[in-house]
Amino acid sequence: MTKIVKHIFFSQDKLFVDFQKQFSFESNLNFGATFKSLYKALKLDYPKYFKMDSLSKLGFLAAEILLQDSKLRAMHRPEKIGIVIENSSSTILMDTKHQETLNNKEAYFPSPANFVYTLPNILTGEICIRHKIQGENVMFISSKFDAEMIATYVEKLFDDKKITACLAGYIEINEENYEAFLLLIENSFKDPINEKQLIDIYSKYKNRTNAWKN
Amino acid sequence: MHEVFVHSTYLVTSLGFGIRENMDKLYHEQSGSTLIHDQKYSPEAFFGSKIEHLRFATEFENQFPSLSIEYTLFEKLLLFVIQKSIQNISFPLNTKDTLLIISSTKGNIDLLAKSERDKWEKERIFLWKSAEYIQKFFKLENKVAIISNACISGVEAISVGARFIRSGKFKNVIVAGADILSEFVVSGFQSFQSLSLEQCKPFDSGRSGLNLGEAAAVLILSSSENKSFAKVLGSASSNDANHISGPSRSGDGLFLAIQSALMESEITANQLDFISAHGTATDYNDEMESKALSLANLESVPVNSLKGYWGHTLGAAGLVESIVSIEAMKENKLIRTLGYENHGVSKNISVVASTKTHRIDTFLKTASGFGGTNAAIIFQKHNQHD
Known part of the structure; x- marks a missing residue:
């Protein structure tokens, strides 16, 4: 049995926590500048953040907000905390950057610092390092947020007693936009989470950000 | 809780096509890795393992003589290994009970190269796009699940498939995985200085790094015990x-x-x-x-x-x-x-x-x-x- 403890949604310069608007940023900023403002607003001091690609930065910030004031580490063993993330475009921004270093044979300079970020599960790795998460971890690729996949798989991990807590959601960034939807799920005596619950929460956020836009 | 049985398998590697060819070469301790001098992959030579591309083209053509759509190498490998493996399966796979899981780190990443970019639709670079083509080809009822979790992707795809069967969500899971050699990946590992210039030596005192390879493989899982080994x-x-x-x-x-x-x-x-x-x-x-x-x-x-x-x-x-x-x-x-x-x-x-x-x-x-x-x-x- 599980329950959704907290959820966050960050897209189109707005950040919501449990449906409440927490931050909004100037809409004329590029997302790099938006992420930087959020990092500052959170008063973080984590030098590794500046080495990350934008996908990892987005996931990292989403997890920071989700786990602010959380007792996750006190309540759960590291190997019993799972992380199940979906994404659509894999690491397309860093892929493009790495490819550009190969296009000119006279100035061929592939960089290991870029290359490592051409794997989408580096974002889960960064979150695991920051929050000492050592349990089940998986990166699914899907054309859009797939609530059924997350609900079914996460519930199975709880059922099998593989985990007692889980970060789950959808972290996507591409040339046009970014979106982070992240939930903290823990075991409890309540009913298991289901696909419909996730769809309801997600659609409510989507409607809200679209309303803001107009 | 349902038990999870392994059924038909198939693979294409630098050693050959299908389980028998691969086993024979493994038992004879033959390596499929060689020194590769090919500008397509790298300005410098590297030691790696390539599928026999000419043979693959012929066998693919024999398997699928008249295709109306053009597929990328990555997709062709998946189509081929899936087709070969499902031939030996007695239960129907195009039902609500069957899930296809694809495991890959970089899929169609070779399409990012300048020479390829204009030949394909923009979305073709994404794994979910390849998955859509494969789902359509085999007329699969369910959306394909894709796992891209670096080098554990293949093991994890089997693991996730097994869990879906155990939970009763699906009766059959086709687990297919592929990655191809590309300049993108070769250059990246070179930049890490983790490629060996000779045959790799796992657990040996003189080991000097890895050899990259390309392969495609399928393993079918099912709750049905019949003929499973x-x-x-x-x-x-x-x-x-x-x-x-x-x-x-x-x-x-x-x-x-x-x-x-x-x-x-x-x-x-x-x-x-x-x-x-x-x-x-x-x-x-x-x-x-x-x-x-x-x-x-x-x-x-x-x-x-x-x-x-x-x-x-x-x-x-x-x-x-x-x-x-x-x-x-x-x-x-x-x-x-x-x-x-x-x-x-x-x-x-x-x-x-x-x-x-x-x-x-x-x-x-x-x-x-x-x-x-x-x-x-x-x-x-x-x-x-x-």
């Missing part, structure tokens, strides 16, 4: 939570995955007859694995790495190595760790140094990768009583 007992993944590009120094992450897989399988370490390790032949990976196996009390269990035969095939690695190890279990054979001569890791693990007959009923397959991620899965021989 192996089953999945349990599996797990874990994270080092230590470093994104280097494995844990202590091996604790992989150890956690092994421990969790053993627990789910309801067996103890001494019931394992063999371990198919990741064994990439980089300094840090092999050392970490030796420590993890030692922590799990597995020092005396025969362990091999198959990377010397076809290199590191990334998202396909966990699949090809599981498939071949299942076949070797069936035939009670331990396959030599090609390239291993002098013990070169700190723990006294039992690296298989020569191919020999050995009773295998249960074995462990492990994998580890960038992002600090690890996976473990346990297979057991299944003898039909009918």
Whole structure:
């Protein structure tokens, strides 16, 4: 049995926590500048953040907000905390950057610092390092947020007693936009989470950000 | 809870096409890796493992003589191995009960190169787009699930598939994986200075890095026992939570995955007859694995790495190595760790140094990768009583 403890949604310069608007940023900023403002607003001091690609930065910030004031580490063993993330475009921004270093044979300079970020599960790795998460971890690729996949798989991990807590959601960034939807799920005596619950929460956020836009 | 049985398998590697060709070459200790001088992949020569592309083109054409759509190499490999594997299956697969899982690290990444970019629609670079084409081709009812979790993708795809069957969500899961050699990936590993300029030497004192390879493979899982020769007992993944590009120094992450897989399988370490390790032949990976196996009390269990035969095939690695190890279990054979001569890791693990007959009923397959991620899965021989 599980329950959704907290959820966050960050897209189109707005950040919501449990449906409440927490931050909004100037809409004329590029997302790099938006992420930087959020990092500052959170008063973080984590030098590794500046080495990350934008996908990892987005996931990292989403997890920071989700786990602010959380007792996750006190309540759960590291190997019993799972992380199940979906994404659509894999690491397309860093892929493009790495490819550009190969296009000119006279100035061929592939960089290991870029290359490592051409794997989408580096974002889960960064979150695991920051929050000492050592349990089940998986990166699914899907054309859009797939609530059924997350609900079914996460519930199975709880059922099998593989985990007692889980970060789950959808972290996507591409040339046009970014979106982070992240939930903290823990075991409890309540009913298991289901696909419909996730769809309801997600659609409510989507409607809200679209309303803001107009 | 449903049991999970392994059914038809198929693979294409640098050693050949299908299980028999691959097993014959493995038993004869032949490597598919060579020095590759090809500007398509790299301005510098590197040691790697290539599928025989001309033969593949011919066999693909024979398998699918009249296709109306053009497919990329990555997609063709998946279409081919899936078609070959489903030919031997007696139950229908295009129903609501069947899921296809694709495992890959970089899919169609070769399409990012300047020379390819204008030939394909923009979205073709994404794994979900390839998956849509494959779903349509085989007329599969369900959306394809895709796993891209670095070098554990293949093992994890089997693990996720097994969980879906155990939960009753699906009756059959086709687990397919592929990754191809590309300039993108070769240059990246070169920049890490992790490519060896010679045949890779897993767990050896003179190991000097990995060989990259390309491969495609399929393994079909089902809750149906009929004609199955192996089953999945349990599996797990874990994270080092230590470093994104280097494995844990202590091996604790992989150890956690092994421990969790053993627990789910309801067996103890001494019931394992063999371990198919990741064994990439980089300094840090092999050392970490030796420590993890030692922590799990597995020092005396025969362990091999198959990377010397076809290199590191990334998202396909966990699949090809599981498939071949299942076949070797069936035939009670331990396959030599090609390239291993002098013990070169700190723990006294039992690296298989020569191919020999050995009773295998249960074995462990492990994998580890960038992002600090690890996976473990346990297979057991299944003898039909009918």
